[in-house]
Amino acid sequence: MDKELKNSVGLVQTQHIRVVEADAPLELRCGKRLGPIDVAYETYGELSPEKDNVILICHALSGDAHVAGYNSPEDRKPGWWDIMVGPGKPVDTNRYYILCCNVLGGCSGTTGPSQINPAAGKPYGLEFPIITIEDMVNVQKRLLETLGIERLLAVIGGSMGGMQVLQWAVAYPEVLDSALCIAATTRLNTQSIAFDAVGRNAILNDPHFRNGQYHGHDAPNQGLAIARMIGHITYLSEASMRSKFGRQLRTAKEYQYDFKSEFAVETYLDYQGQTFIERFDANSYLYITKAMDYFDLMQDYGTLRLAFANSNCRFLIGSFTSDWLFTPEQSEEIVEALAAEGKDVTYCNIESSYGHDAFLLEAERLGALIGGFLNSTLQRIRTGRRVVPERKAGPNKLKTIERAKRARVDYELIDALVEKDSRVLDLGCGDGELLVRLTEDKNIIGEGVEIDEDLVIHCTQRGLSVIHRDIERGLEMYPNDAFDYAILSQTIQTLRNPQDVLRELHRVARKVVVSFPNFAHWSCRLQLLLAGRAPQTKQLPFRWYNTPNIHVLSLRDFDRFCAELDIKVEKRIPLGKTSIWPVRFAPNFTASQAVYVTSKYQPPTV
Secondary structure: OHHHHHOOOOEOOOEEEEEEOOOOOEEOOOOOEEOOEEEEEEEEOOOOOOOOOEEEEEOOOOOOOOOOOEOOOOOOOOOOOOOOEEOOOOEEOOOOEEEEEOOOOOOOOOOOOOOEEOOOOEEOHHHOOOOOHHHHHHHHHHHHHHHOOOOEOEEEEEOHHHHHHHHHHHHOOOOEOEEEEEOOOOEOOHHHHHHHHHHHHHHHOOOOOHHHOOOOOOOOHHHHHHHHHHHHHHHOOHHHHHHHOOOOEOOOOOOOOOOOOOEHHHHHHHHHHHHHHOOOOHHHHHHHHHHHHHOEHHHHHOOHHHHOOOOOOEEEEEEEOOOOOOOHHHHHHHHHHHHHOOOOEEEEEEOOOOHHHHHHHOHHHHHHHHHHHHHHHHHHHHHOOOOOOOOOOOHHHHHHHHHHOOOOOHHHHHHHHOOOOOEEEEEOOOOOHHHHHHHHHHOOEEEEEEOOHHHHHHHHHOOOOEEEOOHHHOOOOOOOOOEEEEEEEOOHHHOOOHHHHHHHHHHHEEEEEEEEEOOOOHHHHHHHHHOOOOOOOOOOOOOOOOOOOOOOOOHHHHHHHHHHOOEEEEEEEEEOOOOOOOOOOOHHHHOOEEEEEEEEOOOOOO
8 A cells, every 4th residue: 555655645634515405406417406515525635725727537437536546555456537537647646726525416526416415314215306417517607616616727528527527618618728528429320328317227127126225224235236237337338348258268268158247258247337336326327327428519519619619728539549438439429519619629539449447547648648738728828828849759759750840941931821810720730849839929810720649749748729630521610711721731632632631721721831852853863763672861851651741742733733723832942952953943853842821712803
């Protein structure tokens, strides 16, 4: 235990506080009133004098207020997100004041169906009113008011916790500086509702359920265990289950030809069901899963864009490639609505085989994303600076940045071409260096799109807003003329369908800046002529087998390309160093690269 305590917040105590009095009950979404309401919560770290470092963490279905540390020296396991919360961890208790509370309807100290109904003198059971995610958040808001907290640096949550984060963003936009929604959705899909229904039916049809009044009797443990087994299957991926269990038998070497659990995955699910009934209440499972089923921002507001219209905070949306419960597509739906409304949004789809449970397990990559986002948000509040100074890079970060490096003499020129206070979209933004320059030099409002996960995380750590996306999928989330400039720097030659991308860029931006290496440069021609092999230059450092460039083009090729697409070339700037010919007289031969400023062709008015 001593070693574990050194790496965590240590021993913490769950506190209880009344946030709603009986004579002033809270009106719930269902129309009923509830009071009194008590809340169980834990806090970590110290509140700053300015009260600007408060983070609220929202838990998932089976979680509680105990997010980190240990409640007693005898605890075998720490809080449910101890890998993320603690000194020096992504949610750093040395810097932030962290608060986590058990949700309304829970069974870990906050008022719920297992608590005593003051009017009846016995547990509420099914007399407890139906609750929603909105009701949970309203109670959390009451908790903050009771504790004297007026503003939140961030609200963070995964799964159902992410639903609460989204509800905070739409219901109390004036309170938040940032919202971090991980592996969540704006509404459950049909399959998820179906899994919840099967789990509830297992509980409701348990012979010990007694219409919810089982306290003091045998509890409906079998039904609750089955519900947990069903739910737990959805939290994993097929790949992780195959890797962990395969078709292995637990104890015997041969099939027993009976109906007892014998496969390793069966006994694992038995264990999950058994440990769950020891700490969770069947009625709470019914109420909380129903609240998740009812959560639907689109139904509440008409469209997701309208739901987020009044939100002013920064958003970090995270998903996982193998999550089939709350899929990456559901996260992208959130991102696209936020981007369409011009909100400050960053998105990363993290490669993981853990399925939905990845938000509890991917400490390194998710931690880097969350830690960097929180750090840059706090810096913005305290200094007003929107980009984070580059820290000394370790070996892993150096490897990440190296993948993005080119001979980027075009950056200085692009910097000079972009007007101050512009709104800029950088496609294939790499390590974010150009966006950082433009932010500091020209005070732009910048966004990036990048396909490399490591580079998205790196940009997030620098305070940039970046969407993890293949730009060839399109930019339909952005309305027409959403940006003053779109920048395609050293990227067009890597695209399979550059014509589609360029058309889309001219739809979303007033001007498009394109830079690319010139494959017709004299050194390329000379290498082909004399050596007979694919050329390598400072601008084209790759070998033929590892190059990202799938097209070869020259200045003349791009001129013709623009003419065919009815794109107007406003500026054509060749770049290069040569003593043979001045670049301006023979650019296609002497320029090593070029920068173009283009716009949509406007036919002359008659």
